[in-house]
Each structure stands twice: as structure tokens, then as C-alpha cells.
Amino acid sequence: MQHKTIPGANGLVAFASKVGWLIFGTIGVNSKAEEQVLTATIDAQKPMMDFKEFWSLEHMGITLQEKAEPAFLEAYQETIQRAEDGRYMGLFPIKIGHRRIESNRNIAMILLQGLLGKTQLEDKLKYHEILQQCIRDGFIEEADLEFTGNCTYLPHRPVIKVGAETTKIRPVFDGSAHMKDRPSINDALEIGPNLSPEVLAVLLRLRQNRIAWTADITQAFLQVEIRPEHGQLIRFIWIDDPRKAQPD
Known part of the structure; x- marks a missing residue:
């Protein structure tokens, strides 16, 4: 990561990384901002098993078929x-x-x-x-x-x-x-x-x-x-x- 950040409004922070600029922070559900950005919501209360399922092969279109005896x-x-x-x-x-x-x-x-x-x-x-x-x-x-x-x-x-x-x-x-x-x-x-x-x-x-x-x-x-x-x-x-x- 490059050590360069730019603080923005509403608690958002722009961070310069090797893959480009990344935006971190939270946006209120009632926000009426004209600009729209892609956001991801993570529920910290859910068990870690959900993350294991996210990275499982089935989510990548690969299904294990070990059915032979x-x-x-x-x-x-x-x-x-x-x-x-x-x-x-x-x-x-x-x-x-x-x-x-x-x-x-x-x-x-x-x-x-x-x-x-x-x-x-x-x-x-x-x-x-x-x-x-x-x-x-x-x-x-x-x-x-x-x-x-x-x-x-x-x-x-x-x-x-x-x-x-x-x-x-x-x-x-x-x-x-x-x-x-x-x-x-x-x-x-x-x-x-x-x-x-x-x-x-x-x-x-x-x-x-x-x-x-x-x-x-x-x-x-x-x-x-x-x-x-x-x-x-x-x-x-x-x-x-x-x-x-x-x-x-």
C-alpha cells in the first residue's frame, strides 16, 4: 500500500493502493448524495462459516463430484x-x-x-x-x-x-x-x-x-x-x- 490518504465528507477516506484508489468508510442508509458508489455491507454478527461458504468452490462454479465408490x-x-x-x-x-x-x-x-x-x-x-x-x-x-x-x-x-x-x-x-x-x-x-x-x-x-x-x-x-x-x-x-x- 502507498502511504497516501485523502479524507472526504461523511467519514469516507480515499486510500491509494497498488491496484488504484480505494474508498473506505460508511454511508448512512438515508444518504441522499447524488453520486453513487459501489458499497459492500458486512454483518459482523454472522458466523465465520458464511465467509468459508463464500470462498468455497461452489461459488466459483466448480462442483466436486466424487461419487465413485x-x-x-x-x-x-x-x-x-x-x-x-x-x-x-x-x-x-x-x-x-x-x-x-x-x-x-x-x-x-x-x-x-x-x-x-x-x-x-x-x-x-x-x-x-x-x-x-x-x-x-x-x-x-x-x-x-x-x-x-x-x-x-x-x-x-x-x-x-x-x-x-x-x-x-x-x-x-x-x-x-x-x-x-x-x-x-x-x-x-x-x-x-x-x-x-x-x-x-x-x-x-x-x-x-x-x-x-x-x-x-x-x-x-x-x-x-x-x-x-x-x-x-x-x-x-x-x-x-x-x-x-x-x-x-
């Missing part, structure tokens, strides 16, 4: 493996006792037809190239048409970010889509613990030292590989030639 998490961790290239491999955390996975292929096909009909050819060509690059990178592969086990089809669409410096178009898959009275794939999966760091804690740690380092992992979520046991579980539909108006 500890026994399930321990068992699931045992299924995590490492591939030869160093990437982690895991299974989809299907809920214990969940009934058969629904195909939902019909809704995926209906939404794909709508996507092809309303998307401009230029964007379809770019989206097609993004999917082809995912194949070359080993993130997706052609489905086994002779597979007879459980599988579900996800609707997808391109999300276009004009101002993005790197990936301007990326695919987004809808795991909540489902046919009427049928569960989605999200309904079949455990939610698991909230692994997102607390925003307030991150900001406080950022200010502990003079120099802060930041880093980003390219396509971080795609670096986790699905084990062969669940390799055919999640599918999506696309076309060989994006110039076609509708899939064959």
Missing part, C-alpha cells in the same frame, strides 16, 4: 497399463452391474445426415482432414465390421474456432446422446473423482515466486490409449468422400 477406484487403478511407447492404457470405467451397452446407431446416423446437410463443403473437407490426421496419429482406427460384442455409436460434429492459433477445427463427440428410454454411454460410466485443481489454490501458488512457468501437453486427452478389450466399444460414423451430400 472407493472400492471401484482401487479396482480400476489395477487395470491401468503402460504401452510400449510409454502411453497409459485403460478401460472404460463401466459401472458394476450395468446392463447391456446400447448401440444408439440410429441417432448417430440421423445426426450425421443433418451435419452433412448443413455444413459447407470447405468445412467438411477440413473436418475430414482432421479425422484423417487422427488416423495417421493412431488416435482412431477403422472399426471391425465383424465384431459382434457390445458397442455404441457417438454423434459428433466439428467445432470451429476462428481465432485459435493452432487447432481451428476439432471434433467433439456427444456421449450423452441416446434414443428414447434408452441409456447413453455416459449413463453406463462411473463419474469418478474430480481431478481438476482448485482455481483459488492455483492462483495463490502462482504468486508465491517471482517467475512462473506454464506448459501445455499437445492433445493431452488423446495420449491415453484404450486397451484392446474395449477397442471396439466406442464408435462413430463418417464418410469416405466429404463431397457426398449423404452417407451411403
